[in-house]
Amino acid sequence: MPHPAERRLIFRHIDEPGYTPDLACYLRHGGYEVLKKSVARKPAELVDEVKKSGLRGRGGAGFPCGVKWTLVDRKSGKPVYLIVNADESEPGTFKDRYIIHQDPHQLIEGIMITCWANQVKQAYIYIRGEFPRGARILEQAIAEARAQRFVGPDVLGTGYGCEIFVHRGAGAYICGEETGLIESLEGKRPYPRIKPPYFPAVLGLYQCPTIVNNVETLCNVRHIAEIGGEAFARMGTPNNTGTRLLCVSGHVQRPGYYELECGKVTMGQLLHDICGGPRPGRTFKAVIPGGSSAKILRFGERFKVRQRDGSTVEWGVEDIPMDFDSLAACGSMGGSGGVIVMDDSVDMVAALANINAFYAHESCGQCTPCREGSLWMKKISARMVHGEARAQDGDLLKSVADQIAGRTICPFGEACAWPTQSFVLKFGDEFKGYAEARKNRPADAVALV
Amino acid sequence: MNLKPETVQRIDEVITHYPVKRSAALPLLHLVQEDQGFISSAAVEWIAQKLELQPINIYELVTFYPMFRQQPIGRRHIKVCRTLSCALLGSHRVCAEFQQQFGCRPGETSADGEVTLEFVECLASCGSGPVVAIDEELYEHVDVARAGGLAAQLKQHTAARPPA
Ligand SMILES: Cc1cc2nc3c(=O)[nH]c(=O)nc-3n(C[C@H](O)[C@H](O)[C@H](O)COP(=O)(O)O)c2cc1C
Ligand code: SF4
Ligand code: FES
Numbered sequence: 093m094p095h096p097a098e099r100r101l102i103f104r105h106i107d108e109p110g111y112t113p114d115l116a117c118y119l120r121h122g123g124y125e126v127l128k129k130s131v132a133r134k135p136a137e138l139v140d141e142v143k144k145s146g147l148r149g150r151g152g153a154g155f156p157c158g159v160k161w162t163l164v165d166r167k168s169g170k171p172v173y174l175i176v177n178a179d180e181s182e183p184g185t186f187k188d189r190y191i192i193h194q195d196p197h198q199l200i201e202g203i204m205i206t207c208w209a210n211q212v213k214q215a216y217i218y219i220r221g222e223f224p225r226g227a228r229i230l231e232q233a234i235a236e237a238r239a240q241r242f243v244g245p246d247v248l249g250t251g252y253g254c255e256i257f258v259h260r261g262a263g264a265y266i267c268g269e270e271t272g273l274i275e276s277l278e279g280k281r282p283y284p285r286i287k288p289p290y291f292p293a294v295l296g297l298y299q300c301p302t303i304v305n306n307v308e309t310l311c312n313v314r315h316i317a318e319i320g321g322e323a324f325a326r327m328g329t330p331n332n333t334g335t336r337l338l339c340v341s342g343h344v345q346r347p348g349y350y351e352l353e354c355g356k357v358t359m360g361q362l363l364h365d366i367c368g369g370p371r372p373g374r375t376f377k378a379v380i381p382g383g384s385s386a387k388i389l390r391f392g393e394r395f396k397v398r399q400r401d402g403s404t405v406e407w408g409v410e411d412i413p414m415d416f417d418s419l420a421a422c423g424s425m426g427g428s429g430g431v432i433v434m435d436d437s438v439d440m441v442a443a444l445a446n447i448n449a450f451y452a453h454e455s456c457g458q459c460t461p462c463r464e465g466s467l468w469m470k471k472i473s474a475r476m477v478h479g480e481a482r483a484q485d486g487d488l489l490k491s492v493a494d495q496i497a498g499r500t501i502c503p504f505g506e507a508c509a510w511p512t513q514s515f516v517l518k519f520g521d522e523f524k525g526y527a528e529a530r531k532n533r534p535a536d537a538v539a540l541v
Numbered sequence: 542m543n544l545k546p547e548t549v550q551r552i553d554e555v556i557t558h559y560p561v562k563r564s565a566a567l568p569l570l571h572l573v574q575e576d577q578g579f580i581s582s583a584a585v586e587w588i589a590q591k592l593e594l595q596p597i598n599i600y601e602l603v604t605f606y607p608m609f610r611q612q613p614i615g616r617r618h619i620k621v622c623r624t625l626s627c628a629l630l631g632s633h634r635v636c637a638e639f640q641q642q643f644g645c646r647p648g649e650t651s652a653d654g655e656v657t658l659e660f661v662e663c664l665a666s667c668g669s670g671p672v673v674a675i676d677e678e679l680y681e682h683v684d685v686a687r688a689g690g691l692a693a694q695l696k697q698h699t700a701a702r703p704p705a
Contacts, residue, residue: 170665259558264607279561281601341667342629345627384663430667538627538629539633540629
């Protein structure tokens with residue numbers, strides 16, 4: 093059962109008894125009616141609706157979707173591609189998986205509306221390799237939709253044709269980064285491309301203009317086409333419109349996904365009221381608000397934030413509204429919507445060591461600062477946990493991280509530096525006193541590395 | 542290369558999905574690995590030839606992408622999630638339990654060749670951790686007791702299988 097505070101738009105039918113991923117079920121629930129109406133409209137009108145909606149990308153960067161679409165280079169005369177980013181690989185994020193496995197036609201309808209709006213004739217869904225069933229479900233759904241002419245050479249008798257193919261990744265996180273993804277889809281190692289000049293909107297897949305959007309973003313497009321951009325923009329808060337699928341994991345009583353209007357719920361309401369608060373006998377210590385790359389927030393820290401009207405407010409972590417701008421104003425980000433919660437049982441050095449191991453494993457290795465730095469950060473933090481901590485290790489970690497961020501081809505450089513920078517900044521005391529504190533660690537402490 | 546006829550058919554079909562043949566490299570690697578169990582050097586050469594590429598163009602993929610392997614693995618493939626959300630809820634103990642049950646460390650295969658154990662990165666199911674994938678099946682909220690139960694089930698399957 094959805095929590096009463098939720099506003100279910102995209103997850104309306106997720107985990108609903110009797111709701112199945114087949115076309116018949118989708119049609120019973122009004123499926124593809126929005127596509128029918130959309131192909132009767134001018135593509136430019138739809139782009140306009142999406143612009144008016146204020147929709148921001150749900151994959152991580154929060155870039156305005158309508159703006160992205162208008163950046164597509166139309167002068168080149170080359171075909172325009174759509175790539176659906178279904179890589180869902182940012183640790184802490186687990187929302188697209190439910191859409192893919194339980195409501196694939198919602199995504200396909202969103203894809204087809206997007207393709208019509210941008211006159212795209214070929215779309216690829218890049219799905220992470222660890223979702224083999226998801227890939228089959230999508231393929232099956234596309235075949236069903238094609239048989240009914242929702243997809244294919246003559247969409248709904250309009251003469252407009254568009255195909256969708258599913259392309260499976262093979263276990264590499266960097267394929268979620270859009271230019272790495274494009275290289276991977278071209279059959280290469282997923283080495284991200286440098287921008288400029290390789291902005292996907294200009295030089296994307298096969299050096300053609302390409303739109304890359306996240307699964308959740310494209311589902312939003314379906315709803316925007318249904319209710320109109322203005323109505324959509326009335327949900328959420330200004331500049332942070334619509335709903336957001338928040339994925340809560342770690343130390344709360346009721347982890348899981350929650351679809352909430354952007355910015356209408358604070359971190360405190362989310363974690364205490366909706367997720368049931370900390371485990372018995374525990375208190376919250378820290379939270380990573382937008383996937384493991386986002387800078388950590390420490391319970392007890394205060395943020396002075398300038399509002400849109402020019403006034404200043406002071407917030408604790410609990411007071412931060414869950415939206416892109418508020419989290420950014422507090423020095424972190426909404427990112428992918430993955431909220432990872434840690435209570436007072438957690439050893440922050442060990443938690444960082446766990447995160448660092450992830451980034452060291454996933455660096456593609458093109459840029460020296462990222463390839464070497466991510467490995468050094470992993471080794472230093474692991475050494476600390478394994479009993480050889482030195483008082484200066486926090487500073488050392490920070491100096492390595494500082495030498496990665498801003499010096500790499502792709503944003504993975506920042507993604508791997510931010511955890512270390514923020515952990516050391518906010519839990520510096522724990523890093524300094526680690527050698528001593530570790531000796532008193534309870535015997536039943538949960539191992540993180 | 543002795544590929545099943547349906548694999549060859551799917552390979553020929555998937556190549557048509559792309560304007561550039563090379564794009565079919567990952568799909569072909571998946572199909573061949575599903576058919577053969579792993580990617581041999583003969584398979585690398587076969588795929589390269591099929592896509593009009595050099596073997597190095599395929600080999601560099603096999604060595605980069607974690608899901609491709611150059612050796613056969615056990616009959617069953619256990620992947621325990623290692624990443625933070627699952628670790629916070631005890632996935633290291635879960636992995637240790639499998640390790641003890643099957644006598645192999647992460648990255649290894651049990652002596653009887655039945656089970657390969659891996660400690661993998663985030664499986665995108667962090668809200669129901671610790672999670673474990675056994676072949677294509679995802680198991681959620683797996684604590685040590687449940688891991689023991691899953692191991693017992695796997696052992697039962699092995700015992701029940703008629704000798705080859
Ligand atoms: C290291 C890295 C990993 C990423 N992983 C994902 C991912 O798994 N899924 C996703 O949708 N976007 C991911 N992104 C963001 C994409 O690069 C891209 O911004 C996004 O797919 C654009 O879609 P949107 O505008 O709809 O959000 C990642 C970015 C980086 C730098
Ligand atoms: S920053 Fe890291 S992941 Fe990105 S291109 Fe450079 S080495 Fe690869
Ligand atoms: S951290 Fe285990 S599934 Fe994401």
